[in-house]
Amino acid sequence: MVNLSKDIGVMVVGVGFVGGQAHSPSFKKIEGSNLIALCDMVEERVKPLAEKFDVKYYLDFDEGLEDPEVDAVVIAVPTPYHYDLAMKAIKKGKHVLVEMPVSPTVDKIEELKKAAEEAGITIMPNLNFRFAPVYVKLKEMIKEGRIGNPIAAHYREFLPAKDLAAQWPAGGWAWSIEKAGGYPDWTLSVWGIDLLRWVFESEYTDVAWMANYPKFEEFGGILGYNTKGIAKFENGIVTSFHFGASVNAAASETRFEVYGDNTNVIHAVGTNKIIVYGPDKEVEEIDVIAKGTRVWGHRHSDRHFIESLLKGETPSITLDDAIIAQKIADVITKDLK
Ligand SMILES: NC(=O)c1ccc[n+]([C@@H]2O[C@H](COP(=O)([O-])OP(=O)(O)OC[C@H]3O[C@@H](n4cnc5c(N)ncnc54)[C@H](O)[C@@H]3O)[C@@H](O)[C@H]2O)c1
Structure with missing residues (x-):
């Protein structure tokens, strides 16, 4: 010992x-x-x-x-x-x-x-997303009641196709379903899937996915992906997912939107911004400061x-x-x- x-x-x-x-x-x-x-x-x-x-x-x-x-x-x-x-x-x-x-x-x-x-x-x-400052803040604000009770969500996580090719080139371990367990969409989905379960403190009851895998010859022949999901939690929250790696860096935004029963909506944008949409068209933006290995x-x-x-x-x-x-x-x- x-x-x-x-x-x-x-x-x-x-x-x-x-x-x-x-x-x-x-x-x-x-x-x-x-x-x-x-x-x-x-x-x-x-x-x-x-x-x-x-x-x-x-x-x-x-x-x-x-x-x-x-x-x-x-x-x-x-x-x-x-x-x-x-x-x-x-x-x-x-x-x-x-x-x-x-x-x-x-x-x-x-x-x-x-x-x-x-x-x-x-x-x-x-499962490090549970510790990402932007998601810790999002959960804290939901707990404070900023959107009442959460009732629905949309989680989208994009990786530029070019970056995916640089990280996991075509033909490597990440593209073997047998070796890796799935394509990179499967690999990279587990953090987001866990994140929602942690934020909503509830278990998934139903889930369904649809995906396509466009081939990018310009990035060494990798398959990009558009992997869309819908799911429901025991506490009634319904959510959708879009995991994507078929866009360029400028369009590659990650965003977690949560809808509340008081009509307010809260978004976690990328790793450093929270936006709250209030009832009278007011929009509050909060910067979340994190650097280096703290960001994710x-x-x-x-x-x-x-x-x-x-x-x-x-x-x-x-x-x-x-x-x-x-x-x-x-x-x-x-x-x-
Ligand atoms: N938590 C996260 O944010 C996050 C991000 C990316 C990847 N991952 C996960 O991390 C793991 C690694 O992914 P990666 O993209 O860093 O891979 P990678 O290919 O960049 O790095 C893997 C390293 O392991 C080394 N290696 C392989 N077999 C070894 C062995 N038997 N002994 C010693 N070294 C060995 C390789 O030489 C390489 O340097 C995967 O499971 C992936 O899903 C997690």
């Missing part, structure tokens, strides 16, 4: 897009976290980053797991490898923060849950993981939340598998 009376020794495995840009700088800064090592099989990627953060690096995860200074691992490798790495970490008594989706199939998440419970290990899925909630999510370990508490987000989000997302891919 690890000694939790000191700072938590952390190793980030997978220092690509999210591991390198979000988790590594975040765990370097968080109080109570001691970034011990980075691990990636690509030395040209991990070495300069390890030098920047003045930490060790490993090219082999098994070797990193043997490091006695490592109490917890942050798994930010591609989705198809999460399960194996998480299982190894659990067996070595290391706590785990695992990126979403946890695994391409829900049965593997159930296995991880059982193994972690039996070993007394904390495993938290990184990574810093606070990572901090919550560390604080939970230090306090010996179960994190507020568990594998059950990941399972629920993935089950709703799985309906997107049901006709593709």
